[in-house]
Amino acid sequence: MNKRWPGLLLTLAMLTGCDDQHILERTGFCHTISYDLLPDHNFKIGLSVPKADPNSKTDREVLQAIAHSSKDSQPKLVRQTSLLLVNGQLRNLLFSLPLAEGGLLDQMDTLSRDPSIPPKVKITLADGDAYDLLKKNYKEHPRTDRYIYTLLEKEAAYQTVPEATLYEFIRDYYDDGIDPIAPIIKDAGDTITVSGVGLFRGDRYITRIKPDDLHILALLRHNLRHADMTIHLASEGQHKELITFNYLKSDRKIDVLRDKSGKPVVMIHIKASGSVLEYIGKLKLHSDADRNTLLQQAARHLESRADEMIKFMQDNKVDSVGIGAYVRNSMSYASWKKLDWYEEYAHLTVKCKVDLNIVNSGQTL
Template identity: 40%
Template structure:
């Protein structure tokens, strides 16, 4: 009978010792949450193939004053940087908790695939890691202290998650970028963020040609871009209606349900005619103008003005994408699906796309306009 309490006490000691061992190991781990890549800038602006790589590491010990640690080094690759980082910290760095990877604009213009390829090959890194372009240097954004947001990496990750749920920005992961990089008939995109005076703000949508940054879509047009690219629910957009006269009408269109469809026709001469049909349903909770939104007749006029606004903005975006020859909407995939594989391989889509006849048609439906009648 006495052996049972002794055995229980022995097991309790083992559990306590093991628990203490795990705690010490955890405190020695440096879980990288965000990584920033920039071109290495030399004093004489000489060509340098090395990178400035920055990592943001949250502190596991709540008793420490600093809630994070940032490390920066100059290296040829992220794996080389990891070795160099070992000499800058007492922590053992691991990448299993990586949430976002930031690329400075100068590096994005040169191409980022070789760096994404390294992330794809690492079994410790999730395919859900977010890809972000920084209008400026990723280093400056990561090392800065934001008083209201002690952990910059966590701040960036949560901001991207929140804004993407309302369709204000695209949420692009390693998987998404890699898929569009290798796929025919579509080019990758990524959100752009920038450093403001007191915080970090969304700066638009980066449009790539393969892995090189080409141009961007302004943040105010990002929801219109989403309407052209895919179906979605949620989101809101502010519209200024009219033809530029003094009596402008403004409204906030929210709770959006977007339905986008692409029709492809080919003429006898082989020319492609692409029609993008957009049907948008939503609620108007804020309106200022000359019409009575509660009247059916006036509401139809407002819906027409809203459709004209979307078509006008969408046409401008389409012109920009064709001008820079970036098929960010994936229209080439619709072309590819309308023909045989042999025909598609013979088609020079890059050349055809820039001169293709692409038109946008929009229909707006106001589901409701609030509780007030």
């Protein structure tokens, strides 16, 4: 072998590496896109793009365009940057509440048709102007787009806030037995906070579940595997009683029965168990009688909260738990298609039953 070959190959490798670095520095991997509805029915569309250039004074570009549609904004955004914009690393789609109230189907249809947009991109609602939230810099969080993404990832990991993706939103929209949901975030001054979960009827945002009730929504909508949950049993005056579970697991089962007139009656059974991280109250966890009393009180409390949430959803005609899928599967296809589901759902009898168990209560003093 010619002695010059190793040196030539090394030189080529170095040159290729340099070319790749320059290409990377010239590429803008879109991270988050924001959507706001304007009074003239146009859209204000924002785009946050991280920068890979180590010589840049900022670690991201935030672009904005006024356009008739998402695709109409693309050439306007491209003209504002020297980077080659690509969607392959897109992580989050941020929609303002006024836009969501009018319906997201047009945006969702356009996004789902684009093969360059990942189906697992997050769907998030902004309580306020979505672009202003995305553009703002937070002192403790240098990149706002990544801050929002990691905040939602953490909440989903602890199953505090259900994860919502483009794929899941489209799936639930076209499934006539369940309605989509999406987390809501807002600017809280020096931080961003989760301000609830948005409930949709079809593609339109209708109402929200407040942060203090999100663990009830989680129990009703899906099974939990390692959640943390605090149950406030009493908080009147100086008398406070609460119990906090960690590593909480739950299994949800929904049965559809029939009353004497043949109308459906829905039973939601939830079995949950976890370790007690904290208990504040007068009962003693090392006492079997007190522990059983506490579990019964906590279970009845959860049942009451769950019944209230189901009633709230029925009043707003949003089937965020997916009760419709179980009712649909209990009847013929022809009967289901004749049914005005939302009207039936609003007056449906739904009962919740919760069974709680303590796996571990820690050491006793």
